[in-house]
Amino acid sequence: MEKRDYARFAVELPVSLSGSGVAGGGLVSGLSARGCTVVSDELIQAGTTLALHIQLPGQYAPLKVDLAEVRWAQGREFGLEFVRLRLEEKARLQRFISALLRKAQGGGFQHAS
Template sequence: MLTRRRRGKDKAGLDLRDHQRYEVSLAVAYSGDQVVGRGLVLNISHGGCGIKAETTLPIGTFLELHIEAPSLHTPLHIDLAVVRWSLGKHFGLDFLQVHPDQETRLRRVLKSL
């Protein structure tokens, strides 16, 4: 199970994230209680990602994700993520639940970047 991490930057502009982020351009399909959409993952880490989507999502929205990566034959499945920030059609997610086999696949994708 993934653990909570610090987010954002401190007053001096230093990054407080516990996981390195990688700039990417990966297709993503997401769904939640009352939302289904597609977008583009712009950055990703072990603990979350940033997405540019076709819809605006409010903070606190819970989503399931399917991320397509060139190194994978089938999409990476994130069981549960939550929107932590939202600005227009851009939003940032924390991964809350990732099945162990999918977590291994995520690590493999990150290692290849």
């Protein structure tokens, strides 16, 4: 089993996906500073590149990931690595991850396996 360098958190965040002939939505079920796990009705193959809009709680504008690559896919679930994120979006993601980490340390959030 591969050890992760970044904490991954169990979440339920709406996401829209687009790219390579794919347009659809799903739910982010695991999130880290480097990537996420998505559950979707779309059948996505490993190696596919996508743009993502992730709806963070309490924020009007979605988090925009300009480019993410599917690293693995199993049925309706797939793992993405964030390849290109604008600096301001990376900062927003880091603030959200930091808030999740604070909540996890206080017992309010679960780390995803």
